Structure formats: C-alpha cells, structure tokens
Amino acid sequence: MNTRRVIPVMGVILAFVAVPFSFKPDHVSPLQQRIPEGFPPPVYDYKNNPLTKEGFELGKRLFYDGRLSSDGQTACASCHQQFAAFSDFEHVFSHGVDNRFTLRNAPPLFNLAWHKEFHADGAINHIEWQPLSPLTGDNEMGTTIEKAINMLQDDPFYAVMFKKAFGDTAVTSQRMLHALAQFTGYIVSADSKYDRVLKKQDRFTEWEENGYRIFQQRCASCHTEPLFTDLKYHNIGLALDTFLNDFGRMTITGESRDSLAFKTPTLRNITRTEPYMHDGRFWGLSTAIDHWRTYSVSDSSAHELIRNGTPLEKIEIKYLISFLHTLVDSTLLSDPMLADPIPGNRIHQPVLGH
Ligand code: HEC
Ligand code: HEC
Numbered sequence: 001m002n003t004r005r006v007i008p009v010m011g012v013i014l015a016f017v018a019v020p021f022s023f024k025p026d027h028v029s030p031l032q033q034r035i036p037e038g039f040p041p042p043v044y045d046y047k048n049n050p051l052t053k054e055g056f057e058l059g060k061r062l063f064y065d066g067r068l069s070s071d072g073q074t075a076c077a078s079c080h081q082q083f084a085a086f087s088d089f090e091h092v093f094s095h096g097v098d099n100r101f102t103l104r105n106a107p108p109l110f111n112l113a114w115h116k117e118f119h120a121d122g123a124i125n126h127i128e129w130q131p132l133s134p135l136t137g138d139n140e141m142g143t144t145i146e147k148a149i150n151m152l153q154d155d156p157f158y159a160v161m162f163k164k165a166f167g168d169t170a171v172t173s174q175r176m177l178h179a180l181a182q183f184t185g186y187i188v189s190a191d192s193k194y195d196r197v198l199k200k201q202d203r204f205t206e207w208e209e210n211g212y213r214i215f216q217q218r219c220a221s222c223h224t225e226p227l228f229t230d231l232k233y234h235n236i237g238l239a240l241d242t243f244l245n246d247f248g249r250m251t252i253t254g255e256s257r258d259s260l261a262f263k264t265p266t267l268r269n270i271t272r273t274e275p276y277m278h279d280g281r282f283w284g285l286s287t288a289i290d291h292w293r294t295y296s297v298s299d300s301s302a303h304e305l306i307r308n309g310t311p312l313e314k315i316e317i318k319y320l321i322s323f324l325h326t327l328v329d330s331t332l333l334s335d336p337m338l339a340d341p342i343p344g345n346r347i348h349q350p351v352l353g354h
Contacts, residue, residue: 028052028165031182033113036190038198038226042113044127044185049178051186054165057341059183061161062176064340066347068148069141071097075347076134076180077340079106083333085269086110086187092280095348100139103244105280107265108273110189110332114227120262120278121249122233128181145173152176187338189268190226193326204326211323214316218292222264228327233261238291241279248278268327285324289317 031051035042049055063080066073079094079102080086086109088094093101104120118124124133134140135148152158152171159169166175194212196202204212215223224230233249240247240260249258262278275281276288292312312320332338 027167028054031056031186034186034188034190036188036195036226039111039190040114042185043116044113044181046182046185049128049181051182052165054161055179055182056186058158058161058165059179059181060338061158061341062180063183064342064345064347066345067151067155068135068143069097070143070147073346073348074141075345076131078348079134079140080109081349082335082338082340083272084108085189085272085329085332087273089272090274092275094140096137096140097142100142102137102139103246104278105275108269109184110187110268111227111266112187113185115231117231117263121252122263123252127185128177130184131177131180149173149176187332189329189332191331192268192329194323195329197326205322207319207322208326210316211319211321212326214312214320215323218312219267219320223267228267229264231263233258233263235260236262236291238277238281241281244279246279267324269329269332270324271328272333285321286317289320 029052031053033042033046033051062068063076066075066078068075074095074097079088079091079096081089083089088106092105093103094106096102107120112118112127115127116125118127118130119133124130132145135143135145149171152162158171162171162175163169165179193202193204193208197204222230222232222234235248235258238260247259249261249263250256252258265273265276270276270285274285275283276285282288282291289312
C-alpha cells in the first residue's frame with residue numbers, strides 16, 4: 001500500500017468535505033461506545049461523530065460492500081474477516097483488485113478506538129481517514145472517492161440508510177468516513193478467558209499461569225495489557241526483506257533510528273491472525289516466539305531487550321503459547337452484530353492456501 005501517496009490526497013479531500021457536523025440526532029438511536037472495564041480512555045470518543053445504531057449499520061454495510069471497489073467485489077471484509085478477528089485468514093499478503101497483492105500482512109481490526117496511529121508504520125493518524133488508503137490503493141480497492149460516492153448516490157437503498165443515519169439523503173465522503181469509523185471503532189475485543197480470569201470468573205491452568213508470568217516479565221513492556229500493545233514502534237531485529245524493502249516507521253519519520261521499526265501488534269486473538277509480523281514471514285506461534293529465543297543483534301537501533309537477548313527455554317515457549325491461547329475472544333469472532341448484513345453477498349473471500 002502506498003500510504004505516502006495517499007496522505008496529500010487526504011488533505012485535499014478533507015478540506016473539501018470539512019463542513020461542520022450539524023445534524024441533530026433526534027430520530028436516531030444512540031449507541032453506547034464500548035469501553036471495557038480496566039481499559040484506558042479511548043483516543044477516539046465519537047465527539048465529532050455521534051455514535052448511533054443507524055450510523056453503525058451504515059458503516060457495517062459499507063465495510064461489507066464490494067461495490068465500493070473498482071472490480072465490484074473487493075470489500076474491506078475481503079481482507080478483514082470476522083472469523084479471523086478481522087484479519088486476513090491464513091494469507092501472507094491479501095488479494096486486492098486485478099489480482100494485485102498488498103505489500104503488508106493485513107492486521108486484525110478491533111480496539112481501534114484506542115489507536116492514535118494506523119498501519120504498521122503509523123502512516124495514518126486518524127481512524128476516520130484510514131479508509132481513504134485502502135479505497136484508493138491500486139493494490140487494494142483501486143477506486144477514487146468520487147467513484148465510490150457516485151456508486152452510493154446511485155443506490156436508493158443507501159439513500160435511505162444515509163437519511164436514517166444523518167438526517168437527509170446527501171451522500172458525502174465525510175459521512176461515508178464517519179459511518180465507517182462508527183463500525184470499525186465499535187469492534188471491541190475484551191471477552192477472552194484472560195479477561196474472565198482478571199474478573200475472577202475463570203481460572204488459569206498451571207501452564208497458562210506460568211505463561212502469564214513469563215509474559216509479564218519478557219513481553220509486556222511492548223505487548224502491554226490490556227490492549228496487548230504499547231502502540232509504539234520497535235525494531236525487533238527482523239532482517240530486511242530485500243524484495244519488499246520495507247523500512248517501517250523510518251519511511252514516515254525519515255529518522256534512521258526508526259529503521260525497521262514496526263508498530264507493536266496486539267496479541268489478542270493471536271491464534272486467529274496467522275501468519276505473523278508485518279510481512280507475514282512466520283507461520284505458527286512457536287516460530288514467531290522462537291525469534292525471541294534465538295535472536296541477538298548488534299544493530300544499535302534494535303530495542304535494548306533484543307540487543308541483550310531474550311533467552312527462553314523451550315518449555316517456557318510452551319507455557320507462553322498456553323497463555324496466548326487464553327487471549328482468543330470467541331464473542332468477537334461470532335458476534336452477529338458485526339457479521340455481514342448483505343444477504344447472498346458475493347465479495348472476494350480468500351480460498352484456503354491461496
Ligand atoms: C486488499 C486487502 C485490503 C482491503 C480491501 C482493505 N484492507 Fe485494511 N488493511 C490491509 C492491509 C494489508 C493493512 C496493513 C497496512 C499497513 O500496515 O501498511 C490494512 C490495515 C488496516 C487498518 C489499520 C489497522 C492497524 O492496526 O493499524 C485498518 C483500520 C483497516 N485496514 C481498515 C480497512 C477498511 C475500513 C477497509 C475498507 C474501506 C479496508 N481496511 C480494506 C488490507 C486491506
Ligand atoms: C521490544 C518490544 C517487544 C517485545 C519485548 C516483544 N515484542 Fe512481540 N512484537 C513486537 C513488534 C514491534 C512486533 C511486530 C514486528 C513486525 O511486524 O515486523 C511483534 C510481533 C510479535 C508477534 C507477531 C504478532 C502478529 O500479529 O504478527 C508475536 C506472536 C509476538 N510479538 C510475541 C511476543 C512474545 C511472546 C514476546 C515475549 C517473549 C514478545 N513478543 C516481546 C515488539 C515486541
């Protein structure tokens with residue numbers, strides 16, 4: 001994805017659409033933002049985009065609608081599937097329009113209202129702007145905002161939905177982006193065994209308990225609870241893939257100390273988001289964690305925890321994996337409220353092993 005190209009475009013579009021939000025939600029049903037117990041205050045609190053059932057339903061439909069893309073079949077949900085915690089199931093890279101591939105592994109989508117920045121390099125700093133990147137990316141949905149808006153304007157069903165959500169039938173890019181943020185920001189994951197143990201509704205097994213202890217000592221400084229990410233960028237010593245030439249955060253900041261630094265991914269639902277790392281280079285949790293066992297680097301830009309090494313016994317990796325399994329949130333994976341609302345929807349969906 002060429003996010004650098006998209007950012008200036010976003011500025012122009014937003015200047016164009018930035019009319020004050022004046023709709024008074026009289027005939028809408030407000031929806032309460034989900035803030036799980038123990039979570040910090042969210043970064044995105046819907047202050048300028050009041051969360052409503054109607055706005056959320058519109059956003060959900062947009063998320064699942066392939067007609068927004070240039071080939072009519074590539075929806076957000078083609079690369080972000082609910083059963084895979086809204087990541088791309090078993091794909092290293094995702095299929096965009098015209099059989100083009102993304103240049104990074106699609107991350108899971110949940111707890112996004114707590115993110116200050118998006119994408120592995122933090123190229124995008126607002127949840128409402130983020131969709132401009134996949135919509136206009138040649139290797140994702142390959143369209144223009146104008147074409148997407150025209151499609152929506154020509155569909156009487158959307159006229160009704162925009163009216164319900166925003167008070168009249170006008171379809172604007174700001175409303176489209178607001179609705180998408182109502183959906184994506186509402187996806188919350190906080191109902192795993194781990195969460196129930198913290199609430200004293202369940203207990204860890206001995207192995208899980210051992211794993212949790214090791215996790216807190218060795219991993220939690222970056223995969224910080226309760227989000228299981230510090231949302232910062234680190235170079236964890238993965239060798240540069242010379243085909244992709246992806247230097248991560250440095251491509252945004254231009255600072256050499258950010259070379260090969262990537263945003264810490266959450267570990268919630270980690271068993272569903274294989275393969276791992278920004279380029280999907282590792283299959284299997286033990287392979288990903290073995291990186292920590294065997295890795296030592298001389299590169300001074302690598303994080304100190306890695307420079308000093310993270311020696312882990314094989315049994316400690318087994319404990320860690322037992323613990324990581326407790327982070328799967330089956331409520332999220334099967335929540336009907338987040339499921340595809342379009343009957344008989346025919347969007348591109350990944351085929352196993354392709
Ligand atoms: C062709 C596959 C594809 C499509 C279609 C797609 N995405 Fe993504 N998405 C990705 C990839 C790959 C990334 C990682 C981008 C990066 O790190 O540079 C991503 C990243 C994201 C992120 C950032 C998450 C984070 O943790 O930083 C969000 C949010 C997101 N996508 C939402 C959407 C929405 C909304 C749509 C539809 C408008 C969409 N995506 C369409 C593949 C896709
Ligand atoms: C210095 C910060 C840091 C520490 C310490 C750390 N991680 Fe990570 N971890 C990261 C970053 C950054 C990535 C993403 C790298 C990338 O995308 O290239 C990552 C990726 C991962 C992934 C892949 C996730 C995915 O969705 O792709 C797993 C699994 C993981 N770490 C587990 C662990 C475990 C287990 C520990 C403790 C033994 C640990 N990490 C310690 C920063 C850290």
